[in-house]
Amino acid sequence: MSITTTGNLGPMILQSLAPAMLYVPTPTMNYITVCDKVSMPANGGTTIRFMRPRALTPPTVQLGNSGIDPPAQVPQRDIIDAQMAFFGTGCIINEQVILQDQEGVLAWVSERLAVAMRQAEDLILRDYIVSAASDINAGGGSNGDNPTNLGVSDFSLVATTLDTNNAYKFMTGIEGMDRFGTGPVRSAYFMLSSTELQSDFDALVGSGFLSQWNYPTNASALPSEYGSVYNVRILTSSEAPVARQASDAGNDVYYNTVLGKQAVTHINQDGYSMNLIYRDPYYSGMLAQNATLAVKFAQAQAITQDTAIRNLLSTRASNLGV
Amino acid sequence: MTEYSRMAKGKFTSTGGAQIVNLPFQPDFVELINYTAAATPANHGIPYAYWDANMGQGFAIVDLFNATPVLITDSVDLNGISTFSAGQLLQYGARQQVVGITKADPAVVTVTAHGLTSGDVVIFTGLYQSATTGMPQIDGIPFTVTVLTADTFSIPWNTNQSEYTALSASPSGAYMKKVLYPYLYEPGVAYISAITLGTTTTIDTTDAHNFVVGQEVAFRIPSSWGTIQLNSLPNTLTPGSPVYGYVVAVTDYNTVVVNINSSAYTAFNSNQPFADVSGQSFAQIVAVGDVNTGGVEITSGSALYPPPYISPIGTTRVNSINGPAIKGAFFNNTSQGFIVGAGTAAGDTSSVLVGAVSDVIYWRAFLHDLSIP
Numbered sequence: 001m002s003i004t005t006t007g008n009l010g011p012m013i014l015q016s017l018a019p020a021m022l023y024v025p026t027p028t029m030n031y032i033t034v035c036d037k038v039s040m041p042a043n044g045g046t047t048i049r050f051m052r053p054r055a056l057t058p059p060t061v062q063l064g065n066s067g068i069d070p071p072a073q074v075p076q077r078d079i080i081d082a083q084m085a086f087f088g089t090g091c092i093i094n095e096q097v098i099l100q101d102q103e104g105v106l107a108w109v110s111e112r113l114a115v116a117m118r119q120a121e122d123l124i125l126r127d128y129i130v131s132a133a134s135d136i137n138a139g140g141g142s143n144g145d146n147p148t149n150l151g152v153s154d155f156s157l158v159a160t161t162l163d164t165n166n167a168y169k170f171m172t173g174i175e176g177m178d179r180f181g182t183g184p185v186r187s188a189y190f191m192l193s194s195t196e197l198q199s200d201f202d203a204l205v206g207s208g209f210l211s212q213w214n215y216p217t218n219a220s221a222l223p224s225e226y227g228s229v230y231n232v233r234i235l236t237s238s239e240a241p242v243a244r245q246a247s248d249a250g251n252d253v254y255y256n257t258v259l260g261k262q263a264v265t266h267i268n269q270d271g272y273s274m275n276l277i278y279r280d281p282y283y284s285g286m287l288a289q290n291a292t293l294a295v296k297f298a299q300a301q302a303i304t305q306d307t308a309i310r311n312l313l314s315t316r317a318s319n320l321g322v
Numbered sequence: 323m324t325e326y327s328r329m330a331k332g333k334f335t336s337t338g339g340a341q342i343v344n345l346p347f348q349p350d351f352v353e354l355i356n357y358t359a360a361a362t363p364a365n366h367g368i369p370y371a372y373w374d375a376n377m378g379q380g381f382a383i384v385d386l387f388n389a390t391p392v393l394i395t396d397s398v399d400l401n402g403i404s405t406f407s408a409g410q411l412l413q414y415g416a417r418q419q420v421v422g423i424t425k426a427d428p429a430v431v432t433v434t435a436h437g438l439t440s441g442d443v444v445i446f447t448g449l450y451q452s453a454t455t456g457m458p459q460i461d462g463i464p465f466t467v468t469v470l471t472a473d474t475f476s477i478p479w480n481t482n483q484s485e486y487t488a489l490s491a492s493p494s495g496a497y498m499k500k501v502l503y504p505y506l507y508e509p510g511v512a513y514i515s516a517i518t519l520g521t522t523t524t525i526d527t528t529d530a531h532n533f534v535v536g537q538e539v540a541f542r543i544p545s546s547w548g549t550i551q552l553n554s555l556p557n558t559l560t561p562g563s564p565v566y567g568y569v570v571a572v573t574d575y576n577t578v579v580v581n582i583n584s585s586a587y588t589a590f591n592s593n594q595p596f597a598d599v600s601g602q603s604f605a606q607i608v609a610v611g612d613v614n615t616g617g618v619e620i621t622s623g624s625a626l627y628p629p630p631y632i633s634p635i636g637t638t639r640v641n642s643i644n645g646p647a648i649k650g651a652f653f654n655n656t657s658q659g660f661i662v663g664a665g666t667a668a669g670d671t672s673s674v675l676v677g678a679v680s681d682v683i684y685w686r687a688f689l690h691d692l693s694i695p
Contacts (some may be wrong), residue, residue, distance in 0.1 A: 045616075047648045049596030053565035078538060078566065080611035083630065092326055112392065124654070127411040131507035132652065134542040134608045137462075138630060139601020146461065146599050165555055166562045243412045248461040248599060250447040250495060285325050302652050306540055306610050307564050 027239035030225040035266040042270035050080040082302035090294025091196035138314035146248035149317035152208035159231035167260030167308030177216035188233040194240035199318040260308035267300040328689040336677040347658035349441040349687035350375035350403040358681040366672040373403035396661040401665030408503040415500035425488040427480035441635030443504040448495035456485035464530040484595035508532040509609035517590035538611040549592040612650025
């Protein structure tokens, strides 16, 4: 008896495309999340201007009985300008690719372009904050470096600094509940940090760090929220800024941005925050061979409350996984 | 030509140092014509040079005048033509061993074949001569360098103070790294190296501040640095209201004058204790805003609508690729293009790819659709 196998009667087609695309590893984009959003109008020139009134001196001296008015105050304001810039990228796709490839090339390239644009927005904000916000070196850790690894006193110091500056916190507190293993969460600023520091945060459990999982309720927790220390809630991302081998001892230096509301503003122009542009091959050369897919956007950014933001620089206590 | 290729041409006058050419793309082929060298043949002159991406970064093929002078061919193997994409911060060059740093004002650093140009920015790590001596107080600070020789440069910091000890004999772990793109978003924050008190306050920074007259600034002075009265909070007159200063004069790339009367303030102290390095923060000046309007200053030869600029060294101005903006506005200074280096031909170390000072150089740059293979 002979058995017919794939050895002598193989399938005509050896490959089959799996029905779903594999995911693309993509960092969490925290910087755009915490920015104020402002749209600059069309025909509004190149530069957006913010105005912030200054406080008037409170009249704490009594008038007395002379009947004479005190001198008038001169109101003042601070002006912050930011210049718009334009960005874009695209792909040229030959019609034979569109015609012959089994997968929906235009669909997934469109999706990739959109993600690239959103990531560009985030990276621009990230680098801008590194450039424009002042910094504090962590000194509460125990590794002896400069900056040190993060200690709980560093969280306290930076939150105290922002509180003293009358910054607005992002989040209200979460009351304690009668649930095992949970604890109340203070009203808080956000700290944008690196996923590479998560093991350092875990090492602070018991001395101030509360994992997001141990909040009384997770209703207000952001997807990238790792936990909180005192008045700081920590969002982590793998694209947080790191200066490699830049500390006193030659270790990696992490820029942990701690900020309150309105500290950084993201500006687009006339809703020009993203255009996805598809041009059919009809618009290419004589033989109309190539389609193009592209995205472009306009973006400016400004630190609009310099008193409400600090980069808390730190190194790392634990080894980095690879 | 194919449909999506990119071509660009232009010219520059050589300064003798590396020349950056900004383009809306990174070319894969560049050719140079040194008009001055071609018009006046002389030994060591490089009238023509070519670079293809397949040669690798920093390479070039050149035509070179020999002693006769007739043209011969040669190659530039280092500091030739390269492309760049200045789009993200915190990128560094290779670590280089620090041979020594003097106890002086300004401090002079020795790094064998440092390859830097005046205006470049570097950081240091591990500046210990021994466990208890050295100058780790300046580790992590970005410094603009002024090149003295191929192996030495100065940094704007006074190390001739009691807490600093000179470095020598290549201490283990003492490194320097070049900051590749230090000024992508300006104006921003700068570290302070010195403060001169008076009816106005003069601030020296460690790298380019990139402020303009009318810039509104704030200070972050940790207590150990002395002049904490400059800090913007708390303000005793109006509690909770930040106090800012305005730049009233820009002396050069790292010196500005601010309209704050600091006559009675505590002196600035950069003689930071060696023992307190761990956890030490630095004194900073940070841009807050500006008081400028849309008007632009028009002077002889100036652009009608000038773009924002940076000033990396001295009083030079390097324009961004942007359109006009309010002076002092936060702007994006990212760019890409190619660099013509000051490398020499392998067979003639007296030649210079980028030419001599005042040489007029024409360039063409291409990015091809079709590149085989």
